[in-house]
Amino acid sequence: ACSKPSEELMIATAANVQYVMNDIKAEFEKESGKKVQIIVGSSGKLTAQIREGAPFDVFVSADTKYPEEIYKQGGSDRAPQVYARGALVLWSKNLPTEGLDWNRLKEDNIHKIAIPNPQTAPYGEAALQALEKTGLMPAIKTKLVYGESIAQTAQYITSGSVDVGFNALSIVLSSNMKDQGHFTPIDTALYAPIQQAAILLRHSENSLKKASSEAFYEFLYSERAQQIFRKYGYR
Amino acid sequence: MSMAIALSIPKGERLAITGPSGAGKTTLLRQIAGLSHPQRGTIIQNSQVWLDSSQGIFMPPQKRNIGFVFQDYALFPHLTVIQNLSYGLPKGKPTPIVDRFLRRMELSALAHRRPSQLSGGQQQRVALARALVREPELLLLDEPLSALDSDMRHSLQNLLLELQHEQGFTMILVTHHLGEIFKMAQSVVQLNHGQITASGSPVEVYPKRALPADSLTLYGEVLIIEIQDDHLRLLAWIDHQVRELKLPLEYRAQLQLGQAFTLTYQHQQAVLAPL
Amino acid sequence: MSMAIALSIPKGERLAITGPSGAGKTTLLRQIAGLSHPQRGTIIQNSQVWLDSSQGIFMPPQKRNIGFVFQDYALFPHLTVIQNLSYGLPKGKPTPIVDRFLRRMELSALAHRRPSQLSGGQQQRVALARALVREPELLLLDEPLSALDSDMRHSLQNLLLELQHEQGFTMILVTHHLGEIFKMAQSVVQLNHGQITASGSPVEVYPKRALPADSLTLYGEVLIIEIQDDHLRLLAWIDHQVRELKLPLEYRAQLQLGQAFTLTYQHQQAVLAPL
Amino acid sequence: MMDWQPLWLTFKLASITSIMLLFLATPLAYWLAFGRFKARGLVEALIGMPLVLPPSVIGFYLLLAFSPSHWFGAWIESVFGIRLVFSFPGLIVASVIYSLPFMVYPIRAGLQAVPQSLVDSSYILGKGPIETFFRILLPNSKPALLTAFVLTFAHTVGEFGVVLMIGGNIPGVTKVASVAIYNEVEALNYSMANQYAMVLFFISFIILLFVYSVNNRLLRVRK
Amino acid sequence: MMDWQPLWLTFKLASITSIMLLFLATPLAYWLAFGRFKARGLVEALIGMPLVLPPSVIGFYLLLAFSPSHWFGAWIESVFGIRLVFSFPGLIVASVIYSLPFMVYPIRAGLQAVPQSLVDSSYILGKGPIETFFRILLPNSKPALLTAFVLTFAHTVGEFGVVLMIGGNIPGVTKVASVAIYNEVEALNYSMANQYAMVLFFISFIILLFVYSVNNRLLRVRK
């Protein structure tokens, strides 16, 4: 509120990277002295809003599909770029780590399995691929429950509403989810890499924020930021 | 207003209640019906206790088997005339009685109208019919004929008397109409400010004035007085109307404008004409 | 019901409308007021055209400067008595007139009650007062006194007559009460099935006998009738009192309980005594 | 290609919810309108509370409560043998809770507007409170009942926050049309979203049009 | 640490929306109740339509319409100088559209229940339709008005789908409490979400409690 709002950077951030982004924001503010405002939303919603002229400077998406879409529509001069690769985990509130075994998913005492909605969330698509590859899909198809986002899927898991579910490593490692049950990473060979991309949104030539937006965008790919991503379980 | 009333009506009697506007007549009927709760009181009907505030006994209105014609009718607006009449009948009870009342109250042609499509007097008759079809033990009537012309009024008065005779119900009738009291009621209670101010048979409660039986005295006031030829022309306020009188000239000295007087007629000279 | 009525009232006159239940009296008043639309018709008041269906002229009710006392009062339930009375006054008009009417109608003590807290008769008086405070040119009264006891009825009848005398408004009064017609109206129209069946002065419409010019006619109602020896003993309601009359036996066939009659005296035989 | 199942689920959910609420809310509305108790304002305010929290948050709290690892969810499961999370019965229960104020408030206002004298009349004619309620109070509150029903029905058709959270978006079980449309929009499949929206819109419109036309015809007769 | 700004925005939005709708919806309700026109059922059904689409989908369509690249958004911007996307005025417009049925339906039912004889009386006493509307019809529809107001207010407090889509979640401008709570839940900050929810719940409860207590006191006097 003290610095002029017109000079504040507005970073549209997909929900599942918001924890990381808070750290990145703090680092960037320290380094550049600029104020940054994080706007959290689902990637799809943010994409629709950006297309209709939302006043965002950079869009940090959960995958590459949405930024590609924006780029194709002419929302940016620069093609999107992957800033991190996510890792998928199998996670349960009650089952011990030893119990998080592929073959046990078929057993009768596992009633419900949560995955993020593959239609909208990249982690959901990855989970689906893994389930197909292991050949489990036909056996557990009726057990599947779809979370709207990675966060909602985490809620299903941590509330004990489902017995087990797929999620992002970054979520499991976040401070809010510490000690919430047990998890095991999924073999990366079972799913295509989850490429999370960001895009620098178009600014007019005389925009006050043009330079700082670029600086922020570059910062995402700096070693300093990449360290933070790794700390949260991204590769 | 505080009310304090002690009243007993022999079973099958017809009682009229009268009194000025706001005297508590409607309130009394509502208390008898169980729609209002007096602070303290006892109501016993036919050796059945309806209310005893000291013992906390209260029989709800729907158990009391009464008929009530409300001053404002309170017809059900969503039901037709015939449905209004049938509402209070136990299911499966035959409808001939409904038809009979429709006919006797000249409502047959209106049977399928809703209350909003009826005139004031038609509504009042529906309210009366609705109370009667249930053949109640106690009938409470709050000015049930006030909106009716005198022919209809007389014929419904006769119908009520007939029914009461046949069925022997007890009847309490609120009315402002002196003629109705004399015709309909065996006894009358006069209320004022929530108290009984007089009760007894109509003749006891309304004693004739101390007048010579063969004369009639009226009260009047002089409005205009003129000398005309060989007589006085007097315009006077008599019996609530301006009337013209011819008087001999010798009255001139005794009368002035605004003066009150009595006028006495020897009724042998009267000509009476029924209307 | 089809209605066909032609009527003209001299400005400042008092007209009574009477007729059986459902005759069309309320409908007629509503049409005069502009609340119902006749299929065809013309209404002209004081050379101002209120309705001319052939020319498509219709003056809305709020422009007509009328007073209307509805058969069911139609008081505003969310307003107190005094607010109901003041509603129709132009803003800024002084309230003394409201106070005066409250006093004259014995409503002062109830000024701050809502209609639901009033008795039937009290509501009716509020409705009458509300129509009068606006000092309308035309006053339409649909049985405005039917819920009142006879004392109150007479005093309000007198008040109405006084006001009409002072202000000169035209008055149309629906009533079933023969006494009220004689007392209140200069002419009377009898309706039945939407048609005028009789009209003229009350004495013309209800003639029983051609009256000599020098006579006094009173209105009465039979309360009790008994045969005694060689005559009839009649207890009747005449001039606001119960009176006893002796009549020759031949009247027996013509008189019944509750029946209205006129009593005509040849005033030459009257004895007048100033008080 | 459009999947009709979510639409079918939607109208099934909306109908069942509205009808169940009608039965639940009318006694509650009656009690609020005529009951003799002190804390009326408190209860009235409480009934409105499901509205002030975001639907997905309500959904979240319901998820916690309905979850078999919570005592409530466990109790329901042991007594009724129903698991409320990720099941159609759960959607119904959640919708009923969430739409309660849409049903209760208008009906309460309608009941209160019925003149006391009609109720008195009914008692005098020998009918008890229950018969009076059904034969006098309800028929004379028809516009209010209609309002309540339409609001509840339409709102249940469109609601998705609660349903999405507690239903788990399972095709054929809890994936109702609103959720399907939401998904298509999120996935940037706008033409598919448009198709769904049009059909939902059209069917709902036809239903409401029918309801109101019938109602207006009835009202006209009674005027 | 809790940020109070979203709460302040929420109650500002809810109050402005409810009051604006009161002014917009009552004439509409009057027209529906008493107007003489054929297509009544059609208009009535149409008014309910904002309810049957999921809020975020309505938000999506409004986003498209309000966007400066659409003729409507461009027109509004050129005439009123207001951009409706990602701005507080836009939230108000969207909330007004979305909550229209909550205001119109109950008021319409209430107006229709006022006896015609009261309207007639008012005309006779020299008042035209407008004065009659304000001094007779509205005061005698008070429970219905209250219902409409409470439903609209509470619903605007809790609504977030439309607001999130069209407002863009901008702190201090369009980030209302419901969106903030939604965000905290999505961020898995349950304790912060709980805090917000409690405060929102509590303030709303106090407001409704106040409204209903005052109302009940007034009603008691008038009975």
Ligand SMILES: Nc1ncnc2c1ncn2[C@@H]1O[C@H](COP(=O)(O)OP(=O)(O)OP(=O)(O)O)[C@@H](O)[C@H]1O
């Ligand atoms: N809304 C309506 N629809 C159809 N018919 C009606 C309607 N209102 C009144 N009527 C009928 O029109 C006729 C005349 O009614 P109106 O109210 O004018 O009678 P009235 O002379 O005032 O009778 P009352 O002395 O009983 O009040 C009656 O037969 C009545 O049933």
Ligand SMILES: Nc1ncnc2c1ncn2[C@@H]1O[C@H](COP(=O)(O)OP(=O)(O)OP(=O)(O)O)[C@@H](O)[C@H]1O
């Ligand atoms: N709800 C109420 N609250 C307060 N006072 C009331 C209420 N209802 C009636 N009253 C008062 O109680 C008194 C008795 O009323 P009630 O209706 O019994 O009179 P009534 O004898 O029937 O008069 P009327 O002949 O005018 O109908 C009146 O003064 C009236 O103002």
Ligand code: MOO
């Ligand atoms: O961040 Mo997402 O796109 O809601 O999983």
Ligand SMILES: [Mg+2]
């Ligand atoms: Mg009374």
Ligand SMILES: [Mg+2]
């Ligand atoms: Mg009439």
